[in-house]
Amino acid sequence: MLNPAFEKYENDLIQLARTVWAHPEPGFREVESSRAHIDFLRKAGFEIEENVAGTRTGYVAMWGSGSPVLAFLGEFDALYGLEQQADVAEPAPIPGQNMGQGCGHHLLGVGAIAGALLLRDFMQERGLGGTIRVYGCPAEESGSGKAYMARDGLFADCDAALTWHPSNFNMVSTGSSQSCIQCYFRFTGIPAHAAGAPHLGRSALDAVELMNVGVNYLREHMEDSDRVHYAISNPGGASPNVVQAFAESRYLVRSTTNPKCQKLYERVKRIAEGAALMTETRLEVVFDEGLSNTVPNFVLEGVLDQAFREAGVPVYTADERAYAARFKATTPVEDQLSDLPRAALDTGKLSQNVRESELCDYYVETMRSDVCEMGSTDVGDVSWVTPTCTANLNCYAYGAGSHSWQWVAQGKSDIAMKGMLKAGEVLALTGLKLLESPELLSQARQELERRLGGEPYRCLIPDEIAPHYYD
Template sequence: MKNTERVWSIVEEKSPAFFALSDRVWDSPETNYQEFQSASEHARLLEAEGFRVERNVAGLPTAVTGEAGEGGPVIAILGEFDALPGLSQVAGLAEERPVVPGGNGHGCGHNLLGSGSMLAAAAVKDYLKANGLKGRVRYYGCPAEEGGSSKGFMVRAGAFDDVDIAISWHPAAFSGVNNPISLACNEINFHFSGRASHASATPHLGRSALDAVELMNVGVNYMREHMPSSARVHYAITDAGGDAPNVVQARATVRYLIRARSLPDLLGLIERVKKIAEGAALMTETTVRHEVISGDANLVGNGPLEARLHTCLERLGPAAFDAADLETARKFQATYTPDDIAASYARFGLTPRKGQPLCDMIYPLYGGDGSIVGSTDVGTVSWVVPTVQMRGATYAIGTPGHSWQLVAQGKLPAAHKGMAHAAKAMASLAIDLMSDHELVAAAKADHRSRLDGTPFVNPIPDDVDPPLPAGGAGSAEKGVQAL
């Protein structure tokens, strides 16, 4: 217990610098593979903390790692710092008001996620040094989680090959160990090509790519009745072929996001969607090609790691929010619907409590039924490294994900307290892993048993490149200047 309390104290001592980092990242929200300033801020603080820093990890100009320690197991702590488009919002204000109309905003709390993970890694670094312990802690600053699947590209490049255990967290309404359920997914463009013609004078000579897109969408919608209920399929027409209705559209593109509970289920569902696309092309005498944009594997759980992290959280207790935090949270709750609040409780398998604006508990291990899930590229890491993830309470109960309300709460004292709370729990687990080799061995054995007979197939094919900004790695410095 003394070891645990000491690493908690280190987190407390270091917190102000990392709260400031989180706020700076919040102030400069950047989206997929454009996070040049955020990555630079992370690299600078890693260097100031004495980590051995690597930039341009896996050829991604906004991916950065920092390692400290020698020998022993390699414990990775995963962070993110990408924002979302269209969610600009004034900090701390409980009414919708963008800072920049149409601008970006941290609607998933990744400003806190990356800073909190680095804070945990820095505390572990100092603890190892002070106690002369063997072991290496490595912070991963990962870009483009929101649809860019950077960790999948990093896995493919071997960035996790020497890692023994991976730990992560995510801002949430409640604190506890993540129920290890997510949906494997692929984002795929279907490009249809036809033949242009005058839509009135010679319509019979045209072959409409837009017709093919519409027929594909109809076919996929009919498929929904005949796919697993846990699967999800979403689409958006990204190129309708032009604005002129008197021209038969010679090109059109629809982007599909296909999700399933497991990698094998995903691969089977993708093949069905491809057949529907080919059928649509056949019916319209057009051609179609598909282009994978990104992909995430589903999360693979790990019993020993989840049980120990839950123990760490129970020792720690819930984050200590004060009366001012509660009052501010109530103002935000007033902007939610009853359904928002009920869904927040349901996600974690909890009974709704009236008048409770912030989390005051550690939710039960494996809470929730997994029916309200999305996708994450942490899932891809979990197939190659034993991985555990937790949720940390940083915002009011009922806050919708990817909303202006979540953005507005990203710099509040409650967010900082929740971030430090998560860092303490992750640092505690990392120290346990450094000193308990049997725990590491048990986690690896559990990991092997879960994947026995199910080979890993990265949902990002080898011939797919990450959608980097024009100029690739060489544009990183230019990106910083442009801000």
């Protein structure tokens, strides 16, 4: 048995996670994964609302009644380009497949379900009232699923949201993440023979290039914590002897808070307008995604920390360590040491663990931090609406971080399943502490209100934009 707390559910939970691993699906198209979750939860006695927030695959599963309302956030989407055979410690694509669970979301979703089942048991044993909700959140990797769910008010009556992420470490997440707006800048010009009649052409590709030059000059006049990245998503064509009549770039604009991100986005848009003016092309801005910054909650982080200490971390067998050693050997230890979580309280101890162990086998204490880490997640949108906290559970060997073939390969292992079940235990214990001491929930709410300082939640995605995907 991988975790005694889950004696009666363990086999079914592991089976569910392995089923989702075997059917990797992209954001908003996680049809089989979502169906497997929903069937499982319905059988377990949860009431299900499907197709939430205008999505095909988002759901909310409910059990219990009245307040408080505790949310467990789950995900299930996969990543393109990360097809990989299970348990093979070298790149080994699966023929005919172009996706893989490179961020461990097959574990994330089922770990959230595990937490909900165990908390329900605790509530029944102790006669505690309240509502448990499992949120099946689509399209985290690309699509901003939770932002649409938050925009639709699905978290508005929650007292707290608990989540976790598969990781190379056992630790409480702390700090913030960046607000992010993603959009396409499309320029339309006039085609012409580039040698014969260049004076008749108006180049959309020139507009893309000039916009990028303008943005690169903008960088000197942004805050250090702002980030702007772009890709030329359509250069117009491969023929230099044609003046390109259409070209498009895809931009990500990030800052530490939503209002700052929106201001930076307006500056980038003005540069695009300038590029269109210079080249006599027409500009169309197509909004794609928007993610809010994460609002930390030290009250909930404290409760999660206590629950983590009580639950402990997974304990590994000699066979599991030998399995992990094969994956740890796929990257140099110096690289592993260069990518340690900055919030770790004792980096000396963590470095030693990375040098001496195949995988993280202790609880890494963290400093409570407001620091905004570079990168974005749609958990941020939830954290604006209800106090939110995130645990990290080790599910993989040292040697590679998220979005790697190594994570896909280890996704069905006992190590991964142990991490997933332990995550369920940590989240359920956190929920139990909140139900037994409701004053913690009001303290967490007060902290959220203090941090927001009266700024209301405004989803960065305009109302007219519906859940969508671009390939």
